[in-house]
Amino acid sequence: MRITAQLLRAVDRFWTEQDLPDGVGVLVALSGGADSVALLRLLEQLAVLRSLTLQAAHLDHAIRSESAGDVEFVRQLCSEARIPLYVERADVPLLARQSGRGLEETGRVERREFLCRVAEETGCRFIALGHHRGDQAETFLMRLVRGTGLTGLAAMRPCSGPFLRPLLDVSRRQIEAVLEEMQQSFLQDASNEDVNFTRNRVRHRLLPELQGLNPRIEERLAALCRRIADEEDFWQEQVTEALAGLVVKQGAQELRLRRPGLLGLHAALRYRVLRGAVQMVRGDLRGMDGGHIEALDRMLRGAAPQAEIHLPALWAARRYDTLWLRQRSPQRPAPFDLVVNGPGEIRLPDGRQMRFAYRDRPQGESRLAVEFPTEVIGFPLQVRSFCPGDRFRPQGAIGSRKLKKYFMEARIEQEQRQGLPLLVGDRILWLAGVARCHEWSCQEWDGPVLRVTLEAD
Amino acid sequence: MRITAQLLRAVDRFWTEQDLPDGVGVLVALSGGADSVALLRLLEQLAVLRSLTLQAAHLDHAIRSESAGDVEFVRQLCSEARIPLYVERADVPLLARQSGRGLEETGRVERREFLCRVAEETGCRFIALGHHRGDQAETFLMRLVRGTGLTGLAAMRPCSGPFLRPLLDVSRRQIEAVLEEMQQSFLQDASNEDVNFTRNRVRHRLLPELQGLNPRIEERLAALCRRIADEEDFWQEQVTEALAGLVVKQGAQELRLRRPGLLGLHAALRYRVLRGAVQMVRGDLRGMDGGHIEALDRMLRGAAPQAEIHLPALWAARRYDTLWLRQRSPQRPAPFDLVVNGPGEIRLPDGRQMRFAYRDRPQGESRLAVEFPTEVIGFPLQVRSFCPGDRFRPQGAIGSRKLKKYFMEARIEQEQRQGLPLLVGDRILWLAGVARCHEWSCQEWDGPVLRVTLEAD
Numbered sequence: 001m002r003i004t005a006q007l008l009r010a011v012d013r014f015w016t017e018q019d020l021p022d023g024v025g026v027l028v029a030l031s032g033g034a035d036s037v038a039l040l041r042l043l044e045q046l047a048v049l050r051s052l053t054l055q056a057a058h059l060d061h062a063i064r065s066e067s068a069g070d071v072e073f074v075r076q077l078c079s080e081a082r083i084p085l086y087v088e089r090a091d092v093p094l095l096a097r098q099s100g101r102g103l104e105e106t107g108r109v110e111r112r113e114f115l116c117r118v119a120e121e122t123g124c125r126f127i128a129l130g131h132h133r134g135d136q137a138e139t140f141l142m143r144l145v146r147g148t149g150l151t152g153l154a155a156m157r158p159c160s161g162p163f164l165r166p167l168l169d170v171s172r173r174q175i176e177a178v179l180e181e182m183q184q185s186f187l188q189d190a191s192n193e194d195v196n197f198t199r200n201r202v203r204h205r206l207l208p209e210l211q212g213l214n215p216r217i218e219e220r221l222a223a224l225c226r227r228i229a230d231e232e233d234f235w236q237e238q239v240t241e242a243l244a245g246l247v248v249k250q251g252a253q254e255l256r257l258r259r260p261g262l263l264g265l266h267a268a269l270r271y272r273v274l275r276g277a278v279q280m281v282r283g284d285l286r287g288m289d290g291g292h293i294e295a296l297d298r299m300l301r302g303a304a305p306q307a308e309i310h311l312p313a314l315w316a317a318r319r320y321d322t323l324w325l326r327q328r329s330p331q332r333p334a335p336f337d338l339v340v341n342g343p344g345e346i347r348l349p350d351g352r353q354m355r356f357a358y359r360d361r362p363q364g365e366s367r368l369a370v371e372f373p374t375e376v377i378g379f380p381l382q383v384r385s386f387c388p389g390d391r392f393r394p395q396g397a398i399g400s401r402k403l404k405k406y407f408m409e410a411r412i413e414q415e416q417r418q419g420l421p422l423l424v425g426d427r428i429l430w431l432a433g434v435a436r437c438h439e440w441s442c443q444e445w446d447g448p449v450l451r452v453t454l455e456a457d
Numbered sequence: 458m459r460i461t462a463q464l465l466r467a468v469d470r471f472w473t474e475q476d477l478p479d480g481v482g483v484l485v486a487l488s489g490g491a492d493s494v495a496l497l498r499l500l501e502q503l504a505v506l507r508s509l510t511l512q513a514a515h516l517d518h519a520i521r522s523e524s525a526g527d528v529e530f531v532r533q534l535c536s537e538a539r540i541p542l543y544v545e546r547a548d549v550p551l552l553a554r555q556s557g558r559g560l561e562e563t564g565r566v567e568r569r570e571f572l573c574r575v576a577e578e579t580g581c582r583f584i585a586l587g588h589h590r591g592d593q594a595e596t597f598l599m600r601l602v603r604g605t606g607l608t609g610l611a612a613m614r615p616c617s618g619p620f621l622r623p624l625l626d627v628s629r630r631q632i633e634a635v636l637e638e639m640q641q642s643f644l645q646d647a648s649n650e651d652v653n654f655t656r657n658r659v660r661h662r663l664l665p666e667l668q669g670l671n672p673r674i675e676e677r678l679a680a681l682c683r684r685i686a687d688e689e690d691f692w693q694e695q696v697t698e699a700l701a702g703l704v705v706k707q708g709a710q711e712l713r714l715r716r717p718g719l720l721g722l723h724a725a726l727r728y729r730v731l732r733g734a735v736q737m738v739r740g741d742l743r744g745m746d747g748g749h750i751e752a753l754d755r756m757l758r759g760a761a762p763q764a765e766i767h768l769p770a771l772w773a774a775r776r777y778d779t780l781w782l783r784q785r786s787p788q789r790p791a792p793f794d795l796v797v798n799g800p801g802e803i804r805l806p807d808g809r810q811m812r813f814a815y816r817d818r819p820q821g822e823s824r825l826a827v828e829f830p831t832e833v834i835g836f837p838l839q840v841r842s843f844c845p846g847d848r849f850r851p852q853g854a855i856g857s858r859k860l861k862k863y864f865m866e867a868r869i870e871q872e873q874r875q876g877l878p879l880l881v882g883d884r885i886l887w888l889a890g891v892a893r894c895h896e897w898s899c900q901e902w903d904g905p906v907l908r909v910t911l912e913a914d
Binding site: 144145146147149150198201202205206209210212213214216217220221223224227228230231233234237266267268269271290291 | 603606655666678681691694726748
């Protein structure tokens with residue numbers, strides 16, 4: 001029992017290294033193939049050492065016609081080992097057609113869902129999967145081919161949530177050897193992974209080609225995956241810490257970050273932080289690649305104080321000193337133009353009220369209130385949104401300038417400009433809530449005034 | 458001139474992005490193959506935009522019989538373009554045989570040495586190399602195959618020291634297109650890289666296989682290399698900073714680091730720091746792989762307060778709260794055993810003197826001096842190194858214990874133990890420089906004493 005003892009020690013070390021508790025329930029995902037059968041048989045022995053309670057679960061994928069025989073085999077195996085077995089049938093081909101996803105992905109999703117459900121029902125804290133080192137190398141290569149970033153190249157983790165992969169560092173050859181030593185039969189071809197074109201090419205052509213160049217390639221790739229996974233964990237910490245210090249505003253599916261802080265980060269960390277921010281806003285990174293994040297970074301570093309780009313399921317904008325990420329671009333308010341014929345209140349499109357009232361003498365101005373001598377300003381007045389060509393002379397300025405230029409100087413963001421109510425007489429009198437015009441100040445005036453006030457937002 | 462203009466813009470952007478100065482001298486490494494010819498012709502145009510002074514250098518490798526014709530071709534090319542050309546001949550096959558290195562490596566070393574020399578002689582600050590995106594993908598794959606760590610997967614850098622690779626993000630197809638558009642001829646097969654078995658297999662079998670799975674694989678791999686290179690730069694900063702805070706002692710080919718500080722680092726950073734420390738001590742990382750660094754880490758984290766491992770060209774030891782790295786293990790002092798027959802001086806193997814003298818009354822003890830009443834201690838005395846089985850009762854202790862156990866309690870490192878002089882009468886009287894025995898204290902004694910002093914080290 002040399003190889004059996006060796007692998008049992010490996011699985012036992014796995015338990016120690018991953019800091020897993022003794023005395024828990026473990027559900028074994030049992031396809032009936034070599035990997036899962038070897039896993040079951042090894043865990044059966046580990047269960048004695050570590051007081052584990054084993055259960056097994058088998059999902060009949062209905063992809064191949066022999067699947068009924070597969071069920072019979074795993075039933076027999078578990079009954080001999082006195083391990084409770086949960087079997088369920090899922091018509092994966094039908095589900096795949098219904099959902100429009102591939103056979104392999106559908107199978108994976110169904111299997112996962114089934115395993116989690118059974119684990120919960122049976123009180124199993126962990127679910128053991130039979131992935132071995134060859135699977136890990138394949139996963140790495142498939143992701144390399146697909147052009148995933150570094151994060152994806154960490155491939156499968158030994159532990160992730162309830163899922164354990166105790167054989168992830170064991171070769172297929174060792175698995176076959178242990179089964180032979182135990183004289184344990186298994187199902188040939190019990191997986192549904194052979195439906196994937198890329199995986200097949202990777203397994204049958206790419207990996208053998210690589211093995212011709214380096215016989216220990218699987219081991220090397222597995223070691224590389226471990227290293228990348230370790231560093232991913234480190235990056236995760238760095239990104240979380242950096243992001244926490246950069247958030248200006250965080251809403252549902254929306255995030256604003258401080259630009260100067262972002263620029264102060266090392267380029268590599270900034271890339272990771274941007275990626276993390278995009279993930280927070282979108283919920284995932286599907287369809288995003290490195291080029292998208294780089295485009296975001298270019299916009300961030302660029303000269304334009306306001307700029308925006310549309311990325312897959314993401315709208316990103318630079319607004320002066322902030323970077324603004326949203327799932328969708330913000331709605332621009334529609335242009336408006338209201339006529340005010342006398343004192344009283346009007347309601348603006350954004351819901352706020354603007355009030356016009358005569359007063360015997362000035363009450364004092366503020367951000368939300370202006371006053372003009374009644375002898376120079378009279379009704380009708382206009383309250384409207386910005387028009388191209390508008391000019392404005394802010395209080396204290398030498399002359400008037402294009403309002404657009406004033407917006408830039410005052411760092412009024414694109415989204416605010418269109419909704420900003422302009423009080424207009426023979427000229428723009430007030431950018432309501434922002435600035436009054438230079439003329440007709442009431443600072444030295446003690447007579448009757450028209451007082452215009454805006455409700456706070 | 459569509460593709461020419463496009464690539465010229467790319468090279469110009471390269472200059473900007475890499476922050477390279479205008480008006481400098483650039484030496485073009487010119488093999489005469491498509492890549493280097495395209496590079497020369499593009500830099501010729503960039504030289505106008507950026508006031509560069511171009512020179513070219515060609516090393517005749519003497520590997521293929523047509524190399525004389527190659528020289529004629531590059532001469533003609535440079536003479537037409539009025540670019541000074543430096544040609545030298547190196548008998549690479551002969552040099553390879555003499556040095557015992559491979560043809561490719563010998564060629565690379567010779568070429569580098571030649572280019573650096575010519576650049577210096579001609580006052581060129583930079584050396585431009587023709588590597589393109591396909592070369593980058595090849596380099597990545599060769600290193601992946603060889604099982605290098607993440608650092609190596611950054612592959613070739615766009616800028617490294619004086620070397621520039623302006624075409625690193627340009628495909629071979631684009632290079633061929635630009636030459637065709639310019640109606641510029643070039644040498645087929647002008648490189649000596651086809652002598653490398655692995656490179657050939659990677660180029661002619663692995664890359665095409667990958668391209669079959671993803672036609673944009675070269676682009677993807679090049680992007681991955683860029684990302685890894687960025688992160689390597691970040692790691693370099695992190696490692697330098699972390700190491701600076703961990704050094705206890707730094708000597709020639711030797712380093713001592715604080716263990717608690719190392720353990721406080723994230724596992725991924727600790728791995729990188731250990732790797733950096735090994736590189737500092739050895740000067741390089743040749744022959745070291747991830748497994749070696751992991752072994753070092755295991756020893757560091759392990760329970761044994763003193764442990765050591767031998768790695769390629771490195772001796773590493775844990776000594777209590779420190780990690781000690783050296784190129785070679787420290788020499789252990791030979792055992793010694795000296796007899797002292799009367800007052801006077803003896804010389805210890807480590808060169809220090811030990812002096813024995815009578816005094817009328819106690820002078821006071823210290824780390825380097827002990828005193829015993831003459832009425833209980835007399836000559837001959839013995840000064841010797843530690844023997845297995847030695848027992849010792851330190852001052853104030855209840856009883857005697859194994860000296861080995863005392864060494865552990867007092868955290869005396871392995872290397873000190875053997876050289877430590879023991880003063881022995883009917884028992885061990887003094888661990889010279891460390892502790893005296895419990896008996897025959899002179900604290901309450903006012904008569905004549907034997908005073909033994911050890912020279913400071």
